[in-house]
Amino acid sequence: MPTSTDLLQGTLDLLILQTLAPGPMHGWGVAQRIQQVSREVLQIGQGSLYPALYRLEYKGWIRAEWGNSENNRRAKFYRLTAAGKKQLDAELATWDRLSAAIALVLGRNAEALS
Amino acid sequence: MIREFFTRLRFLVFRKTPAEVDDELRFHLEQAVDQKIAQGLSPVEARRQALIEFGGVERTREQCEGERPGHSIPNILRDARYALRMLRKSPGFSLVAVLTLAVGIGANAIVFSLLDALVLHPLDLPGAENLYAIQQGRDHAASQSYPDYLDVRDRTRTFDGVIAYTIAPAGLNISGRPEQVWLYEASGNYFDVLGVRPYLGRFFHSSDEHGANSAPYIVLSYDYWQSHFQGDPQVVNRTVQLNGFSNTILGVAPPTFRGTEIFISPALWTPIVNQPQVEGFSEMQARGARGIWLIGHLRAGFTPTQAAGDLNRIAAILSKTYPGDDDGITFSLGRPGLLGDMLGGPVRAFVAGLGLLSVLILLAACANLGSMFAARATDRSREVALRLALGSTRLRILRALLMEALFIALGGALLGVALGATLLRTLKAWHPVPNMPINLPIEPDLRTYGVAALLALASGLFFGLVPLRQVLHADPYQGIKAGNAIGMARRAFSLRDLLLAFQIAICAVLVTSSLVAVRGMMRSLHSSYGFNPDHALQLNTDLDMGGYKGEQIPILQRRILDTLTHVPGVTAAAYASRIPLNIGWSESSVFSDSTTDYRISNVAMGALQYEVSPGYFEAASTALVRGRSFTWNDSKDAPRVAVVNREFARRLFGPDAKAVGSFFKRFGGTRVQIVGIVEDGKYKTLSEDPQPAVFLPILQSPSSWTWIIVRSPRDLREVAGAVDEALRTLNTGLPFTIDTWNKELGTALFAARAASLALGVLGGLGAMLAVTGIFGMAAYSVSKRLRELGIRIALGAQPKQVLGAALGRVSTLLVLGSVVGLALGLAATRLLSYIVYQASPRDPLVLAGVVLTMLIVGLIAAWIPAQRALAADPLLLLRQE
Numbered sequence: 004m005p006t007s008t009d010l011l012q013g014t015l016d017l018l019i020l021q022t023l024a025p026g027p028m029h030g031w032g033v034a035q036r037i038q039q040v041s042r043e044v045l046q047i048g049q050g051s052l053y054p055a056l057y058r059l060e061y062k063g064w065i066r067a068e069w070g071n072s073e074n075n076r077r078a079k080f081y082r083l084t085a086a087g088k089k090q091l092d093a094e095l096a097t098w099d100r101l102s103a104a105i106a107l108v109l110g111r112n113a114e115a116l117s
Numbered sequence: 118m119i120r121e122f123f124t125r126l127r128f129l130v131f132r133k134t135p136a137e138v139d140d141e142l143r144f145h146l147e148q149a150v151d152q153k154i155a156q157g158l159s160p161v162e163a164r165r166q167a168l169i170e171f172g173g174v175e176r177t178r179e180q181c182e183g184e185r186p187g188h189s190i191p192n193i194l195r196d197a198r199y200a201l202r203m204l205r206k207s208p209g210f211s212l213v214a215v216l217t218l219a220v221g222i223g224a225n226a227i228v229f230s231l232l233d234a235l236v237l238h239p240l241d242l243p244g245a246e247n248l249y250a251i252q253q254g255r256d257h258a259a260s261q262s263y264p265d266y267l268d269v270r271d272r273t274r275t276f277d278g279v280i281a282y283t284i285a286p287a288g289l290n291i292s293g294r295p296e297q298v299w300l301y302e303a304s305g306n307y308f309d310v311l312g313v314r315p316y317l318g319r320f321f322h323s324s325d326e327h328g329a330n331s332a333p334y335i336v337l338s339y340d341y342w343q344s345h346f347q348g349d350p351q352v353v354n355r356t357v358q359l360n361g362f363s364n365t366i367l368g369v370a371p372p373t374f375r376g377t378e379i380f381i382s383p384a385l386w387t388p389i390v391n392q393p394q395v396e397g398f399s400e401m402q403a404r405g406a407r408g409i410w411l412i413g414h415l416r417a418g419f420t421p422t423q424a425a426g427d428l429n430r431i432a433a434i435l436s437k438t439y440p441g442d443d444d445g446i447t448f449s450l451g452r453p454g455l456l457g458d459m460l461g462g463p464v465r466a467f468v469a470g471l472g473l474l475s476v477l478i479l480l481a482a483c484a485n486l487g488s489m490f491a492a493r494a495t496d497r498s499r500e501v502a503l504r505l506a507l508g509s510t511r512l513r514i515l516r517a518l519l520m521e522a523l524f525i526a527l528g529g530a531l532l533g534v535a536l537g538a539t540l541l542r543t544l545k546a547w548h549p550v551p552n553m554p555i556n557l558p559i560e561p562d563l564r565t566y567g568v569a570a571l572l573a574l575a576s577g578l579f580f581g582l583v584p585l586r587q588v589l590h591a592d593p594y595q596g597i598k599a600g601n602a603i604g605m606a607r608r609a610f611s612l613r614d615l616l617l618a619f620q621i622a623i624c625a626v627l628v629t630s631s632l633v634a635v636r637g638m639m640r641s642l643h644s645s646y647g648f649n650p651d652h653a654l655q656l657n658t659d660l661d662m663g664g665y666k667g668e669q670i671p672i673l674q675r676r677i678l679d680t681l682t683h684v685p686g687v688t689a690a691a692y693a694s695r696i697p698l699n700i701g702w703s704e705s706s707v708f709s710d711s712t713t714d715y716r717i718s719n720v721a722m723g724a725l726q727y728e729v730s731p732g733y734f735e736a737a738s739t740a741l742v743r744g745r746s747f748t749w750n751d752s753k754d755a756p757r758v759a760v761v762n763r764e765f766a767r768r769l770f771g772p773d774a775k776a777v778g779s780f781f782k783r784f785g786g787t788r789v790q791i792v793g794i795v796e797d798g799k800y801k802t803l804s805e806d807p808q809p810a811v812f813l814p815i816l817q818s819p820s821s822w823t824w825i826i827v828r829s830p831r832d833l834r835e836v837a838g839a840v841d842e843a844l845r846t847l848n849t850g851l852p853f854t855i856d857t858w859n860k861e862l863g864t865a866l867f868a869a870r871a872a873s874l875a876l877g878v879l880g881g882l883g884a885m886l887a888v889t890g891i892f893g894m895a896a897y898s899v900s901k902r903l904r905e906l907g908i909r910i911a912l913g914a915q916p917k918q919v920l921g922a923a924l925g926r927v928s929t930l931l932v933l934g935s936v937v938g939l940a941l942g943l944a945a946t947r948l949l950s951y952i953v954y955q956a957s958p959r960d961p962l963v964l965a966g967v968v969l970t971m972l973i974v975g976l977i978a979a980w981i982p983a984q985r986a987l988a989a990d991p992l993l994l995l996r997q998e
Contacts, residue, residue, distance in 0.1 A: 013656050018521065029144070030144075030145055031148040031149070033143065048172060049145050049169070049171060050143060050173075050176060050177050050180075051171050053142065053145075053181055054139060054177065054180040054181050054183075054184055056635075057185070058184045061124065061184055062122030062124065062125075063120055063121050063123075072144070072148075076144055077140065077144065078141075078144045079137070079140070079141050086121075099175050
């Protein structure tokens with residue numbers, strides 16, 4: 004199974020944005036969420052996660068503020084900005100188009116081989 | 118995207134603290150531990166496994182930092198500080214490098230300023246791109262006649278303004294004593310067409326012109342107003358005497374405006390309709406008298422080609438209507454400011470040649486620096502290896518090296534531009550022609566600085582990237598092991614060798630060209646002028662300035678001559694309306710004796726015309742070959758006679774025919790008999806082809822211009838004093854300029870001398886650069902191989918063998934480079950012949966000179982390293998590392 008480090012930078016950004024869409028979350032929460040939803044396939048370590056979060060923050064798509072976690076620890080919470088929401092929608096559309104195209108090509112190949 | 122930009126800007130200013138990342142990571146770790154505990158592991162085991170999974174935090178920290186906008190700025194600053202420190206550590210290298218580059222960039226800055234001022238933007242006026250000089254004839258002469266000007270001005274459809282102007286000397290009387298000034302005579306629309314506004318007062322306009330001598334107005338130039346009127350604002354509407362006639366000062370021109378010819382700094386402008394008063398004669402009615410220059414302002418929407426076509430339409434009309442004067446006339450356009458193409462052509466060629474040579478110098482300097490930097494990089498291979506091993510990227514190392522190069526380039530550029538500016542300022546203060554206000558008003562401006570900055574950047578990148586290959590392929594292990602790269606692979610010819618050879622070649626080219634120039638100049642000084650300027654004084658005055666007219670002129674001239682002949686020490690004296698190799702000449706049409714129709718196409722030749730007094734040829738030491746010279750009997754009422762030179766006789770009658778006693782005709786049908794033949798000489802410039810010349814008795818063609826030659830074997834300063842005294846007692850009320858003839862000749866030789874000087878300087882610079890380059894290379898090679906040389910000496914090598922080992926490669930490169938450079942220099946004869954008089958590089962003296970120079974250069978440069986090589990003490994060296 005390809006590890007999280009094989010994920011393209013842009014795809015990781017998309018995953019994070021989507022994960023933050025429902026509401027604010029801290030870094031650990033985002034990683035856990037992605038792991039859960041992807042049924043343990045995508046495991047994102049801190050080495051990839053935090054640079055990505057910082058990158059998104061510097062681009063203005065997410066905003067960070069310190070707060071208290073569920074178990075009363077100090078954590079930094081990230082939330083989607085309006086610009087981020089727009090970016091998310093755009094990237095989702097692109098992703099849909101792209102993955103459909105890839106699926107077509109791969110699907111045809113699979114048919115031909117079987 | 119804009120929002121993203123602003124966000125990044127915000128984060129650039131409000132930086133996060135690095136501690137934030139740590140806090141976040143700590144939280145992340147704690148959560149992971151908690152999760153593991155919840156899965157059933159013991160706290161200790163949970164923490165251990167969590168830490169393993171966590172991985173290293175240093176990398177994460179760095180990556181987060183790397184995402185921050187502006188994160189590279191402190192790195193760059195650090196690199197810059199490091200580069201400066203490195204440069205300070207080797208002051209000798211840095212100084213030499215900066216000086217070398219300063220020379221290269223300075224030379225180019227100067228040449229670019231020249232190019233800008235003389236070729237690209239000669240007239241510094243708004244809309245100057247639409248100004249064109251209107252020339253006539255097959256040889257694009259700038260001189261036109263006034264009636265032709267009126268026709269062009271009135272009939273043209275493509276110019277919305279055509280101005281006419283000429284320059285002339287006159288006597289301006291401000292405070293009692295008349296002083297000679299040079300002024301522009303300009304058409305009424307001059308200032309309006311050019312778009313100049315007055316600095317003070319007002320200008321004259323077309324509406325002020327009502328015929329000859331109708332507009333007694335003067336406009337002062339800013340410089341003259343400052344120097345002679347002390348910048349007094351009350352000068353407007355003051356009356357002064359110009360050649361004895363009252364004129365009113367209308368105003369002052371702006372400080373940046375010197376008129377429409379670049380080299381001349383006039384005192385004032387006066388309407389051209391005043392020509393009779395200013396020059397004592399009027400050519401305004403004579404269609405064939407071509408003494409003025411025209412500039413036209415192209416109308417919007419028309420191209421120069423269309424304008425030229427329109428002008429030739431007018432030319433066709435003129436040719437048909439006035440067959441006597443304008444038969445076959447054509448017009449063409451040229452760039453204004455340098456007498457059209459007449460001066461413009463040679464000047465442009467000269468500047469282009471200079472430009473090429475200065476680019477060569479810059480290339481040589483870059484090659485020099487490139488090899489120096491490459492050597493430096495090799496020296497620091499250990500340091501580079503260390504940095505690589507510690508985790509620096511090659512990119513960062515390169516960046517640091519590049520910074521050093523750029524700093525040197527910056528320093529070199531600043532110094533170079535400063536030197537160039539100083540030189541230009543000196544040039545501006547130089548007055549090559551003693552009597553005329555001629556100078557080169559050239560200053561570096563923004564464009565020059567821009568070009569210098571660009572050159573600095575390009576050069577810096579060029580020689581900074583020379584060690585590129587070395588750094589990219591540097592192996593850290595090899596670097597640290599081998600000490601100082603002794604074990605580097607020996608290739609036949611490395612990049613550094615190529616650079617040195619290139620540099621030497623360029624130096625050889627420069628030395629060749631400068632030697633050619635020097636030879637040419639020496640030849641020009643010794644070629645036959647057709648007169649002997651040694652032991653002779655030259656006096657000059659204009660009788661108009663004292664208000665003398667008509668019959669008074671020849672009488673006064675005779676009196677002056679008699680007085681001068683009686684000054685003790687004077688062996689011969691004579692006067693003329695103008696003399697050869699001086700400012701200005703007059704050409705007149707010569708027709709054969711059988712001509713009856715005096716139109717331009719029937720002209721046998723155009724001969725240079727001089728009106729001279731009896732005794733002129735003796736005074737000037739011009740050899741009379743056949744026949745006789747003039748006497749006082751060749752007066753106004755006597756038959757018209759002339760003395761011509763050999764070239765004239767040859768062209769009109771053939772090489773063997775007898776010319777003395779034959780006749781020729783002048784314009785208008787006057788028959789003139791040739792009574793004598795003199796030797797050929799130089800009349801316009803030193804590098805001209807043989808020219809026909811005709812001398813007329815001044816009594817038959819009087820002129821108020823008076824050039825006097827006084828010959829004396831005594832010390833010329835004493836004689837000058839005596840002459841001055843004698844003239845003062847004569848009390849003519851005229852200002853006289855007195856100089857030795859040789860000094861006056863400076864005018865004619867000026868261009869050739871300036872060119873030779875420039876080439877000589879460039880040759881010298883090239884040689885200097887080559888010396889530095891060879892020295893650097895030789896010194897480096899010796900110092901690298903000192904150990905080896907010490908061993909050789911210990912094993913019994915003779916001094917010759919040691920030298921051979923140490924300097925063998927350098928010598929090979931010297932020879933190779935010189936040969937290539939010499940060949941290139943010879944190949945460039947065509948280019949050089951434009952610039953230098955009688956440039957023929959196939960002169961054996963030149964070849965010998967180049968070989969000798971390169972040999973000397975090599976010897977000087979390699980002397981110290983050679984001594985060092987020979988003095989290598991094997992014991993000392995083997996003990997060192």
